[in-house]
Amino acid sequence: MLSHAMENYLKVIYEILERHERATTSMIAEQMGIASPSVTSMIKKLADLGLVTHTPYQGVSLTKVGEKASLEIIRHHRLLELYLAEALDVPWDRVHEEAEKLEHVLSENLEDRISAVLGNPTVDPHGAPIPSKDGSIHRVGRRRLTDVEPGNRVEMLEVGDRDPELLRYLGMLNLYPGTKIDVVSIEPYGGPLVLRVDGRDVQLGQGAAKEILVTE
Ligand SMILES: [Zn+2]
Missing domain, CATH: 1.10.10.10 (Winged helix-like DNA-binding domain superfamily/Winged helix DNA-binding domain)
Known part of the structure; x- marks a missing residue:
């Protein structure tokens, strides 16, 4: 144990x-x-x-054993986050904190039921892949939003789950996994990115933009 x-x-x-x-x-x-x-x-x-x-x-x-143990706890965490968001309507900036506590006490039986009720999902509310029961994890190619050349359209895939303030801010800009983003321009000297989201131009600082992973 x-x-x-x-x-x-x-x-x-x-x-x-x-x-x-x-x-x-x-x-x-x-x-x-x-x-x-x-x-x-x-x-x-x-x-x-x-x-x-x-x-x-x-x-x-x-090690192999260590990786297996970490994938198990990550599966708990990410399944719980999705369950809290989908079944209990907990906002995406608050699910992480709750899952941090529950992940350690979730039984195998409840884990299986949650997974089944959610249709055996493969991504959590922040876009992070949920490891399968046997410990495999499916990850698609991704890069940082700050690495996208202006003029390209990408899809937001993932953002870290540990900064509630950032998540609330991105939510205000309508930036969620699955959102289509046109990178209009990047201001020089470390200035913000100008993005078109849902037909509207928004500015996003480099600090926030580098936390966002998008399609290649
Ligand atoms: Zn989390």
């Missing part, structure tokens, strides 16, 4: 590796809001259990 804290670490490591080449202890610390020395000691515990490996210049990676 893994502790809730261990499950959270495995999940965060997996999520960092979804978006970056390496997961360093400082990235893990930042993502979890925990001081680096505590992260280092937890990583050591996880390594002793054979769940992760840690090499100074490569960062932290998941």
